[in-house]
Amino acid sequence: MKEAARALVMGGGVSGLKAAMDLARAGCSVFLAEKQAVPAGLLLGLDRQFPSNHCGLCRVLPPDPSGRTWQACMRRGFGHPGIEFFPGFEVQDIQGSPGNMSATLIRQTLMVDSDKCNACMQCVEVCPVHMPDLFSTGQIPVKAISRAAPHRPPHHLAISLEACTLCGRCRDACREGAIDLDAAREEKVLDNLDFAVLASGVEYCLPEVYNLYQSAAHADVITTLDFEALLSSAGTDIMRPSDGRPVRRAAWVQCAGSRSLKLEADHCSGICCMISLKQASLAREKDIQCSIFYMDMRTSGRDWQKYLDRAREKGVELIRCRPHSIEQVPEEQILRIPHAPSPGNQQDRDFDLVVLSVGRDPAWKPPEYAGREGVFTSPGSRRVLDIARSIIAASATAATALGEDRQESLPDQEAKDQDQVHSRVLVVGAGPAGLSAALTLAAGNIPVVLVEQKDHLGGHGLSNISPEQRKEVQDLAARAMEHKLVQVYPSAAVISCTGPAGGFKSRIRDSSGDEKEILHGAAVLATGGRAAPVARQEDRTADIFEYSRRIFAAGNSGEAPESVIFILCHNTRQEPANYCSRVCCSLALKSCLQTLSLRPEAEVTVFYRDIMVQGDDEELYTRARSEGVRFIPYSPDAPPSLEAKDGKIRVKGSDPYLSEESEYEAEQLVLAPGVVPAAGSEMARIFNVHSSAEGFLCEADAKYRPVESGRAGIFICGLARNPVPFKEAVLEGRAAAMSALGLLKQGLDSRLQTFVRVKPALCSLCGLCLEACPFKARYAHEETGAMAVDPLACRGCGACVAVCPNKASAWSEQLEENVHELN
Amino acid sequence: MNSTEVLSHTDLSGPGGGGNPAQICLGCGTCASACPMTGIEGFDPRRIVRLGQLGRFEELGESSLAWLCTMCGRCQEGCPMDVRITDMIREARDLGGEKTVPQAIGKGIEMFMETGNNLGLPDEDFGFIVEDVAEELTEEPGFEDFVLPVDKEDARLLFTLHNKLVNTQNEDLKHWWKILHAAGESWTLPGSRWEGVNWGFFSGQDQVLKAGVDTIVGNMERLRSRGLMYPE
Amino acid sequence: MFDLLVEYISTQRIRLDRDRIKKKAVYHDPCNYGRKSEALFGHGYFHEPRWILNQCLEHWTDMQPNRARQYCCGGGGGLMLTPYEEQRKYYSRRKIEQIKNSRAELVVVPCHSCHGHIRAMLDAQGPASIEVKYLWEVVAEALVMD
Incomplete structure (x- = not known):
């Protein structure tokens, strides 16, 4: 194998950090460029994140018992032995071809020498350039030279070169000589790069640019990013930017700068609904009256609908109406929003503060080099993603880059099963996620055992309505069958798994009842999902999956019914299946369009609660409407009622815009009951990991360790973990593989370093430590029954040390001193 | 009649292109928030758009919805989907038929088609009224030499009038006359039509709209005016 | 019409005295000249009337909201000629509120229809003491005749 690949990662936000660390763990030498003075990107300004309502950025750091990674808040800084970090630099251009690329980095932020600076602030005083704060969208003006980040000490100053005119006044004012303006023109050229990963995210919409709600004229009309800044600096109250009075009533206005053809912004940013819900929930804690103006509440993640319910319980008011304008009531310093919460009903509501929920800038485009060969662009640099999806996308992009880079080199056949760590990985489930995981691992020279319940590979991917995606799955399946490092067990199931990470022992049973034991270092669970069952009154009812398959089956020569009614969120997004399945809305819209393309005169009616398309899929919704699909919203308290009569389906529902109860007749009824995990609870039992009430496998941390289960060495992805569309299942599979790969590589290096050891002479085998460990790092040795510590899982939290009545669980010697120091 | 047919004689094509442009409506409520009429007797622009989507223009024209709209365009200005709501209103008013047109407007149109003005005022009486006001104006200081240029040929500007100035608010005729006089403008007032x-x-009746425009163009041609001043 | 007045004033074909009208005025953007003109012809007459007012008056103000987002007087679209009087009053509450909030004693409008309707609504729901004038009426009053 050739020597370590040289990889450039662009963007030091959570995506870039994750990609860089994954690549470093996989053995690359990594260069990380970030244009700001400090890492963390957007998260610098986000103190609290949904759904936990606190920060957890540090959890993205790999467990590193060697202590080589800077195990601290990454909003303050970042250090990693395998990563050369270039804060303040942005990649201007990339030249050359993979394997021999060169990148030019130019300075965007100039750091003041913090060793010399004494925080006298004379430089800030004399700086003539005022600019919007990078950590809000401009409500808090700062100077071109200012604090590097809100969390940094006052002597950590930085100069934004986008704004700086290099007038030199700050340098002249500095008596310590801490400012070197000559460094502003500093350039760096990185040569011999094998590949680059673009993970610098997207630009957010600035309302002033688009004159949204005349925000420039009202100091108290701010954006969600500004609100984060207000929230960070808030004490008991949140203060208004205009007059510093405490905010008592606040409004959030969704879709500012999106879902508009006028703004050429026919997209949804996908996370703004959740951000507003979070902000309003937090504001409720300060006894602020909170109202959110929305069109569709897009709570389209596994736990997001429940988060919405909690927000409502806290008293957050949801008003389904997009306001036309925000009016200033003269002399009263009140912002008034006339709105029509239901047809034929207009009200005015007064607020002290209005927050525009902004997403991707409609005019934003990724940099020109994003599409170049050898530059791998994370999906998070094409559209807005939430933290977990950003991390998954970044990991998966790193995996893809690594895989392609390695295609040229021969697989390393050297046996890895040395000592007690097995490098083999067990992958359970061979759908899009499982196959992607298996092939990513195999590309990283990790042998894979792939177990699939069915007699063929591909899972639901084979019945995908898109011919391209079907082909992609068939290719993955064929490659998995052929790959030397992938051992496939079709028609088989895993029945048990014991042991610690690095030394798992699992039993597989095939259809004939034969059992086999395999040793593996890690496992990826990708057991997928299936359509939730629907009660069928008769054969004119289909679920959305059946109907879409049928209507797309014959391509453009198929037949479509003359009338079809869709009912979305059928018995879902409410208890006991209180989550959005994320695939039904897009599938329904595609099916509507296909129906109309086969039969242009067909009458297509859709009853919906919230249309949950995201990103550019918004265009599907716009197209479906413009082609004549009739959309009728309904509330879960009054769903449309169904009746079958004379070979036709009758649906009674009311069109709120007409305030009339109507009966709709159709030849075909299509229900969207959502998806359920296929084998979640069983997998949870066999692999001893957590699962949700609905049977989805749960992560260690929903934001920052999305593909890691609570048990070290067990990774989860795809529909088994949460409802995902095809493309995301593939990304999750790759991301899970990347984490498994990293764990095994790192495990091989540092397995001897442990935080906690057990003194067998003192141990009474009471087992309290097993229960106390939040990381499932404590286990009873299979043969001897002795209490043991899994070094790969242990984080050194000390819970077992504290709970042990015999002092048998103890800190390892080298750690003991440090622990006392900390105390 | 289906909606596409209804819309075919007025170009209402929205940004979605083709089909019934009202269909692209997002139901977001921007229009209903914008419209001061929302809320009385169930009035709501979303209702208008929904009826338009379903091609129920005649029903719309016959309901009070169509005539409660001031066509101010605030709904349309805010509409993120660029649905042309006021154009739909015109369409619906036309299709609602003559019986739904409010009496005052129907009467005015009838008069206009007959006599060339909405009041049905004979040219003789018109001449008398404006000359009388012109006479009054010459009594004010600075305007002693004011002469009302009725049917003057080759003037730079032809002036039309709002009928209410001739009807009840004659005093208000003077403001423009004063300005034109002070500026030494070459202008004319048509003695008829x-x-x-x-x-x-x-x-919403396009033939009436056209007749109105024809009247003005006819006057301009007759008097060879170079420009038009149309303060309505 | 705006263009003509701007032409007269800027080329000094007419001269104006800014001190004659003492009342605090407020300007109303008619839908047709502003918002609808902008949508149909690509130019809304927002700036011109304000410039003209600056030449005629010392004290005037804008309504909130104004320009493209302004509220209609409530008489447009032929509504003034319909028997829907109660509905018109309901509609015009926004305009009346705007006028009251401006604390002006004089409303300046460049539209016959708006003039008639605002006058009628002020008379019907008060305050009737507020005057309504045409923009050209204000120009005519400020005219300096030699």
Whole structure:
């Protein structure tokens, strides 16, 4: 194998950090460029994140018992032995071809020498350039030279070169000589790069640019990013930017700068609904009256609908109406929003503060080099993603880059099963996620055992309505069958798994009842999902999956019914299946369009609660409407009622815009009951990991360790973990593989370093430590029954040390001193 | 009649292109928030758009919805989907038929088609009224030499009038006359067919709209005026 | 019409005295000249009337909201000629509120229809003491005749 690949990662936000660390763990030498003075990107300004309502950025750091990674808040800084970090630099251009690329980095932020600076602030005083704060969208003006980040000490100053005119006044004012303006023109050229990963995210919409709600004229009309800044600096109250009075009533206005053809912004940013819900929930804690103006509440993640319910319980008011304008009531310093919460009903509501929920800038485009060969662009640099999806996308992009880079080199056949760590990985489930995981691992020279319940590979991917995606799955399946490092067990199931990470022992049973034991270092669970069952009154009812398959089956020569009614969120997004399945809305819209393309005169009616398309899929919704699909919203308290009569389906529902109860007749009824995990609870039992009430496998941390289960060495992805569309299942599979790969590589290096050891002479085998460990790092040795510590899982939290009545669980010697120091 | 047929004689093509442009409506409520009429007797622009989507224009024209709209365009200005709501209103008013047109407007249109002004005022009486006001104006200081240029040929500007100035608010005729006099403008007032108000715009009747425009163009040609001053 | 007045004033074909009208005025953007003109012809007459007012008056103000987002007087679209009087009053509450909030004693409008309707609504729901004038009426009053 050739020597370590040289990889450039662009963007030091959570995506870039994750990609860089994954690549470093996989053995690359990594260069990380970030244009700001400090890492963390957007998260610098986000103190609290949904759904936990606190920060957890540090959890993205790999467990590193060697202590080589800077195990601290990454909003303050970042250090990693395998990563050369270039804060303040942005990649201007990339030249050359993979394997021999060169990148030019130019300075965007100039750091003041913090060793010399004494925080006298004379430089800030004399700086003539005022600019919007990078950590809000401009409500808090700062100077071109200012604090590097809100969390940094006052002597950590930085100069934004986008704004700086290099007038030199700050340098002249500095008596310590801490400012070197000559460094502003500093350039760096990185040569011999094998590949680059673009993970610098997207630009957010600035309302002033688009004159949204005349925000420039009202100091108290701010954006969600500004609100984060207000929230960070808030004490008991949140203060208004205009007059510093405490905010008592606040409004959030969704879709500012999106879902508009006028703004050429026919997209949804996908996370703004959740951000507003979070902000309003937090504001409720300060006894602020909170109202959110929305069109569709897009709570389209596994736990997001429940988060919405909690927000409502806290008293957050949801008003389904997009306001036309925000009016200033003269002399009263009140912002008034006339709105029509239901047809034929207009009200005015007064607020002290209005927050525009902004997403991707409609005019934003990724940099020109994003599409170049050898530059791998994370999906998070094409559209807005939430933290977990950003991390998954970044990991998966790193995996893809690594895989392609390695295609040229021969697989390393050297046996890895040395000592007690097995490098083999067990992958359970061979759908899009499982196959992607298996092939990513195999590309990283990790042998894979792939177990699939069915007699063929591909899972639901084979019945995908898109011919391209079907082909992609068939290719993955064929490659998995052929790959030397992938051992496939079709028609088989895993029945048990014991042991610690690095030394798992699992039993597989095939259809004939034969059992086999395999040793593996890690496992990826990708057991997928299936359509939730629907009660069928008769054969004119289909679920959305059946109907879409049928209507797309014959391509453009198929037949479509003359009338079809869709009912979305059928018995879902409410208890006991209180989550959005994320695939039904897009599938329904595609099916509507296909129906109309086969039969242009067909009458297509859709009853919906919230249309949950995201990103550019918004265009599907716009197209479906413009082609004549009739959309009728309904509330879960009054769903449309169904009746079958004379070979036709009758649906009674009311069109709120007409305030009339109507009966709709159709030849075909299509229900969207959502998806359920296929084998979640069983997998949870066999692999001893957590699962949700609905049977989805749960992560260690929903934001920052999305593909890691609570048990070290067990990774989860795809529909088994949460409802995902095809493309995301593939990304999750790759991301899970990347984490498994990293764990095994790192495990091989540092397995001897442990935080906690057990003194067998003192141990009474009471087992309290097993229960106390939040990381499932404590286990009873299979043969001897002795209490043991899994070094790969242990984080050194000390819970077992504290709970042990015999002092048998103890800190390892080298750690003991440090622990006392900390105390 | 289906909606596409209804819309075919007025170009209402929205940004979605083709089909019924009202269909692209997002139901977001921007229009209903914008419209001061929302809320009385169930009035709501979303209702108008929904009826339009379903091609129920005649029903819309016959309901009070169509005539409660002031066509101010605030709904349309805010509409993120660029649905042309006021154009739909015109369409619906036309299709609602003559019986739904409010009496005052119907009467005015009838008069206009007959006499060239919405009041049905004979040219003789018009001449008397304006000359009388012109006479009064010459009594004010600075305007002693004011002469009302009725049917003057080759003037730079032809002036039309709002009928209410001739009807009840004669005093208000003087403001413009004063300005034109002070500026030494070359202008003229047509002695007949002087109406500047075009109620075909309200009723949705394109033939009335066209007749109004024809009247003005006819006057301009007759008097060889170079420009038009149309303060309505 | 705006263009003509701007032409007269800027080329000094007419001269104006800014001190004659003492009342505090407020300007109303008619839908047709502003918002609808902008949508149909690509130019809304927002700036011109304000410039003209600056030449005629010392004290005037804008309504909130104004320009493209302004509220209609409530008489447009032929509504003034319909028997829907109660509905018109309901509609015009926004305009009346705007006028009251401006604390002006004089409303300046460049539209016959708006003039008639605002006058009628002020008379019907008060305050009737507020005057309504045409923009050209204000120009005519400020005219300096030699």
